Each structure stands twice: as structure tokens, then as C-alpha cells.
Amino acid sequence: MMTALQMQTQQPRWHSASASASSVNPNEVSHFNALAAEWWDPHGSSRLLHLMNPLRHDFIRRCLQASDSAPRLDDRSADSTVTYLDIGCGGGIFAESAARLPSTRHVTAIDPTPSVLSVAKAHARKDPLLAAKLSYKQSSIEQLQVPPEGHGYDIVSLFEVIEHIDDPGAFLDKVRPFVKPGGWLVMSTIARTWMSWLTTNLIAEDILRIVPPGTHDWNKYLNEEELRGFLAGKGWDSANVMGVVYVPGLGWKEVKGSEKVGNYFFAVRKV
Template identity: 40%
Template sequence: MTTTIDPADVQRFASVAARWWDTTGPFAPLHALNPARLAFVRERITAALGQVDGVSILDIGCGGGLMAEPLARLGATVTGVDGTAEGIAAARQHAAQAGLTIDYRQGAAEDLVAEGLRFDVVLALEVVEHVANVPAFLACLRALVRPGGVVILSTLNRTWHSWAMAIAAAEYVLRIIPRGTHDWRQFLTPAELVRGLRAEGLQLDRITGLSRRLDGTWVLSDDRRVNYLVSARA
């Protein structure tokens, strides 16, 4: 099976994995994004499946567990998979300290496909812009979600706004994330992502933008120029 993992990105994230839960460290932008992302995830799961409690969720590219933990607290049965051993170690340690039961695994989406696993919900948050093969990755998402289930992605649009904000400002001017974290050429427009999902038989449910307020918090909005989220149903 075609691998979806980009080795360079795995190495990059592994080098800072010990700081996943440092709210002022290299993952600070994800901590800031998380409340808005969680609101969207809860809303779309509830709309499709009625509730989060008892739902099986796969978090692909889970990192240190920033999304897996709040979903587990809401009663979901969560599995997290990540390509970095260091990220999984950080996730397991933090979950243990929090008294949460989450099934964390090192590996790739295609490994779970090979096992024949399926879930009610499949998440890929800030992941698709880092994979080595987008069509193969989207095929994995489709294979991993049960009929009637939900696939949710969040990512960066390919616009000059995203280059200015996510790369020029974040990586070089403000230096809030490590240089080289993103490659603008790997960003997908909403139209490209939706087209790829539909090619796998997934139907668009909702697409929403994210906007950053002056106080640094993020809210769901109609502005998709930089960050956006997509939900699709199987």
C-alpha cells in the first residue's frame, strides 16, 4: 500500500514532541485553535450521530492528544495514531496523568486500514497538508469510516493570505512555530479538498472558516482564506 507519511515531517515533529502540552511552545497555535476546532467537531458529530458519548473516533495525526483528550472526556471511545514515537509517548504520558483511557498507536492511517478497523468518526486535523500522497490519504479516510459515519478535516487554504499568515508571519517574523513547518505548495483549496473527498464517495456536509480575533482566540467564521474545516459523510 502507498505510504502517506512524509518522513521529513515526521522527523520535524518528533524533534519538538516533548513540548506538545506547552501552551507557549511550538504547538501554541494549535492550543489556540483547539476550542474552535472542538466546537466544530462536536457539532458535526452530534448532527450526524446524535451525540459524542459512546461514539468511536479515530484521530489521525493525533500528536500529543490535544483533540483526543477532550473527546474522551465527552465519552467517546478514542483511538489516536501518529507517525512519531515521541508524539505518542507524550500523548500516553499526558493521558495517564489525566486519568483518561485512549488507545494511542504509532503508525500511519494505512496501517489501520490493513487491520480492517472502522470508526464512526475519522479526524484529520492539520494533517492533510503534511502527507506524502493526498489521494491515497483520502482513500484511507474513506476506508476507515463506517457507513453513515463522519470524516472531519481541518487544514490551510492555498492563498496569498495563508502564505503571509501561516508561513511568513508565523515562521519567520513572529517565530511562533519552527521554520519549515509548512510548505505552501502542499496546501489545498477547499474546492480541491472537497473534490478529493467526493472522488472517494464522501458527501460534503459542512465547510467553515476560522478567524483569529485580536485577543488571539479563534472562532468559526465564513472566512476561509487561511484556515478552514470540512466535514463529510460516508
């Protein structure tokens, strides 16, 4: 068990990687492969992700509303114009829901974990209407073809991904070319504080087992200021942040200021 003194002195466990190095950690792939069968069980190991999904869409709406020309995602009369790249899509919880929005033109969802991606594809096949708007690829960001200059996706999402990356700064640099000018990079992650260790590692994983043990490495959690530092001076603006808290029996709720202690959403717009 980690003591308070250890948490105060522990440095983030990130390491630098070359520009060509893969962002995929084999241990992470192995861990999520083992969870593949339960991905679409709303009471299984991915339960908290199912409950968080509505807030993901709320946060994206908030970002898009910053532009007067942005479509309302839930507007049935909206043209299908919004494109998504969902990186680390897992079993497709967010990707499927995004593809069903009237304003969505297409969702490309990638993940390096083969068993999880097989689950995502099998679940999507249950709804033939998704075929034209959703495509899955077993890929890392390094393997994906970079779009031409000035092109890309309206929304690039990193939901519960960045805290599993060994070198988050280099990874975010690789993601940037996939966001089109005026588009948004949207992510969710966890602040590295004693409270987040208590709630996500000790209580959620070790005691209640509502999250599989070994899912999170507290040393790789990212504080908001660190994310801002990785992105500073690299052609991003309009940073948005939303702190969220899981309330048993009620689900995930926005709580102002909670981004300083636990889970939060963060987004920036590409200039």
C-alpha cells in the same frame, strides 16, 4: 522570499503514489520529533493548536447535529456511544479532550512520530480515568487494520494533517474504509492563497516565530475546491465547511468566507 508572481504560477507540490506506498514523509516525522518536548506547553510551539481545540469540538457538534439521532457530545446523560480515530494525533491535544466527553466510548489515536507519541502517552497517564477510553498507537494509516465492511468509527479526524501529506487524494482513499456508514471524516487545513502564505509562512514562522520555521509547506496547502475534488464520486455527502481566523488576544474565531483565504475546517459524511 516568494513573490506574488511565483505564487500565481506555482503548482501544488503533490505527487502520485502507489496504493501500497506509505503516506508518512520522513522529513515531517523528523520535524515533529524535534518539537515533542513542547507539545503540552500552552505557551510553546503548539500554542495555536491548544487555542484551536475548542473550535474542533464545536465543528464536530455541528456535523453530528445534522443527524437527529446523534448524541450531544457534552450531554452528561448521553450514553457513551461515539468512537473516534484521530489520525496524526501528535501529543494528544484533541484525543485527550475527545476521550473526556461523556458521549465518547473510545478514542484510538495514531501517529508515526515516536517521540511525540511518547509525550502523548505520558501525559495521558496523569489521568487514570483516560485509560479505558483512550489508546495510542505508533502507526500510519497503511499499518492500521481496516475494519470489516459496514463497520468503522463515528468520527475520523485529520486535524492539521492533510497539508503534510505528499499525495492527499490517495491518502483520503485509504482513510475512507475507517469511517463507518453515516460517520464523519473531519479535518482542518489551510487554503493555498497569497494571504495564507503571508500569515502562516512569513509572519507566523519567519517573523513572529509563533510557529516553528519549516512547519508548513505552502505548496502543499489545499483549497476547499481541491478537497471536494478528491472526495467527489467516492461515497461522501453533506459537506460542511467553516472558515476560522486567529485573532491575537482572542484566539481562533469562526469567520464566514475565510475558508477561501486561510485556515478552515472541512467535513463529509460517509454514505
